[in-house]
Amino acid sequence: MIKVNENFLKMQDSYLFSTIAKKVAKYQKENPDKKIIKLGIGDVTRPIVPKVLEQMHEAVDEVGKSETFRGYGPEQGYEFLREAIVKNDYEKRGIKIDLDEVFVSDGAKCDCGNIVDLFGTNNKVAITDPVYPVYLDTNIMSGRTGKYDEKTGKYEGIIYLPCTAENNFVPELPKKVPDMIYLCFPNNPTGTVLKKEELAKWVKYAKENKSIILFDSAYEAFISEEDVPHSIYEIEGAKEVAIEFRSFSKTAGFTGIRCAYTVVPKELKGYTENGEEISLNKLWNRRQCTKFNGVSYITQKGAEAVYSEEGQKEIKENIKYYMENAKIIREGLDEAGIKYYGGINSPYVWLKVPNNMKSWDFFDLLLEKANVVGTPGVGFGPSGEGYFRLTAFGNRENTEEAMRRIKNTLQF
Numbered sequence: 400m401i402k403v404n405e406n407f408l409k410m411q412d413s414y415l416f417s418t419i420a421k422k423v424a425k426y427q428k429e430n431p432d433k434k435i436i437k438l439g440i441g442d443v444t445r446p447i448v449p450k451v452l453e454q455m456h457e458a459v460d461e462v463g464k465s466e467t468f469r470g471y472g473p474e475q476g477y478e479f480l481r482e483a484i485v486k487n488d489y490e491k492r493g494i495k496i497d498l499d500e501v502f503v504s505d506g507a508k509c510d511c512g513n514i515v516d517l518f519g520t521n522n523k524v525a526i527t528d529p530v531y532p533v534y535l536d537t538n539i540m541s542g543r544t545g546k547y548d549e550k551t552g553k554y555e556g557i558i559y560l561p562c563t564a565e566n567n568f569v570p571e572l573p574k575k576v577p578d579m580i581y582l583c584f585p586n587n588p589t590g591t592v593l594k595k596e597e598l599a600k601w602v603k604y605a606k607e608n609k610s611i612i613l614f615d616s617a618y619e620a621f622i623s624e625e626d627v628p629h630s631i632y633e634i635e636g637a638k639e640v641a642i643e644f645r646s647f648s649k650t651a652g653f654t655g656i657r658c659a660y661t662v663v664p665k666e667l668k669g670y671t672e673n674g675e676e677i678s679l680n681k682l683w684n685r686r687q688c689t690k691f692n693g694v695s696y697i698t699q700k701g702a703e704a705v706y707s708e709e710g711q712k713e714i715k716e717n718i719k720y721y722m723e724n725a726k727i728i729r730e731g732l733d734e735a736g737i738k739y740y741g742g743i744n745s746p747y748v749w750l751k752v753p754n755n756m757k758s759w760d761f762f763d764l765l766l767e768k769a770n771v772v773g774t775p776g777v778g779f780g781p782s783g784e785g786y787f788r789l790t791a792f793g794n795r796e797n798t799e800e801a802m803r804r805i806k807n808t809l810q811f
């Protein structure tokens with residue numbers, strides 16, 4: 400008799416963004432004449448920039464000729480891309496990362512999910528609350544949690560680090576020590592950041608406790624303020640305690656093309672039950688070689704072009720465009736008298752739902768009255784209740800129209 404992985408049965412019925420998509424599709428079916436504006440899932444709308452396209456076209460031509468055809472590439476990614484990453488994302492910030500510490504992949508979501516393969520199921524996991532659902536769900540699937548508690552909205556065995564307006568969205572160091580700590584900054588969903596000295600406290604804490612920090616910096620390209628670290632490796636000693644996830648999705652519009660990378664420093668160690676030190680870089684390499692066959696050559700050539708002078712100029716224009724949307728959202732919320740956070744170093748604006756409404760009620764209100772879709776804060780965790788996320792990844796016209804509609808709707 401085939402047995403299922405019963406950890407899956409502990410999970411909420413569906414992934415947050417699928418639940419939203421289903422609700423929206425149902426509403427649209429019942430109201431076919433309504434023009435719905437989607438500012439829910441953080442998916443980009445600007446097309447791929449010309450320099451990236453040009454290099455991808457060239458790569459297409461190359462694989463069409465027998466002299467330049469390419470089959471399987473290296474599981475870790477082509478050297479040309481890893482060199483560009485090391486040079487541009489790290490050396491320029493004074494950080495030394497070796498080529499064999501960089502692993503190119505088809506997405507930070509997959510990497511964040513797959514990384515749990517390296518860790519024993521008896522590790523204690525800490526997540527910020529609210530949180531990007533992938534960190535929690537993949538730990539439920541792999542058996543690092545107990546059951547879901549309907550009353551608290553929490554899973555047994557998980558250490559929740561509340562991030563709310565009350566603590567200025569800065570998670571406190573937990574008293575109960577976790578082994579695996581997930582941090583995402585600029586934060587999804589709140590759009591808030593950690594200053595260098597705040598992140599340094601986490602690095603020190605992880606070092607003292609032999610914990611690991613799984614640092615997701617998928618949104619670093621949107622940072623506009625000084626003193627906000629783009630990489631956790633800007634903090635001294637972080638290479639001994641942190642894995643970093645990066646993505647071309649939001650930075651260069653690759654949500655559909657798929658390319659990202661993960662840095663696993665060679666200094667980073669895990670331990671056996673007997674206390675023997677094990678290189679996590681070696682384990683990840685072993686895992687990738689077994690389960691992954693690399694990202695397509697065409698995609699990696701496109702990603703390489705992101706780092707060229709023209710590529711940088713072009714993607715920065717897109718980032719500016721999205722951050723202008725963020726400004727439009729912030730100004731619209733100011734006019735509507737709604738309190739919000741984020742939207743300065745991040746494409747996400749995290750608003751406080753007015754009149755003590757619940758997140759999902761506010762979702763329904765905006766969907767039905769304004770025909771605007773956002774993401775209910777509670778979908779990211781219990782501390783997200785009473786909050787709501789809007790993304791700046793829409794197009795200009797829709798963003799402006801959405802804010803007009805939201806303002807009208809909120810004049811109760």
Ligand code: MLT
Pocket residue numbers: 439440441442508531587648
């Ligand atoms: C989001 O809306 O939070 C993003 O789409 C997350 C992701 O990149 O998977």
